[in-house]
Amino acid sequence: NDPETSSTFDNQYYRNLLAHKGLFQTDSALVEDDRTRKIVELLASDEESFFExxxxxxxxxxxxxxxxxxxxxxxxSCSAVN
Structure with missing residues (x-):
C-alpha cells in the first residue's frame, strides 16, 4: 500500500519506489538491483502490465x-527452522 492512493488498487507503489519513497530497505533494494529495477520501471510506467x-x-x-x-x-524466528 502507499500513502498517496491508499484506497485505490494501482501501481503507485512502484512509482513511489522510483521516486525513492520506499518505506523499507527491501523496497529500496528493488530499485538498486539491476535485476529488479527493470521490472519496477515497467510496473511503474505501465499500469495494465501491473494488473496482468x-x-x-x-x-x-x-x-x-x-x-x-x-x-x-x-x-x-523467520530466519531459522524450529
Missing amino acids: RWSESFVKMSVMGVRVGEQGEIRR
Whole structure:
C-alpha cells in the first residue's frame, strides 16, 4: 500500500519506489538491483502490465494451498527452522 492512493488498487507503489519513497530497505533494494529495477520501471510506467502480472501472481498463490499438520511449521524466528 502507499500513502498517496491508499484506497485505490494501482501501481503507485512502484512509482513511489522510483521516486525513492520506499518505506523499507527491501523496497529500496528493488530499485538498486539491476535485476529488479527493470521490472519496477515497467510496473511503474505501465499500469495494465501491473494488473496482468498481479493477477497471474494471485492465481499462482491461490493454488499453492496451505500446509497443515506435519507438512509445515510456524517458526519462532523467520530466519531459522524450529
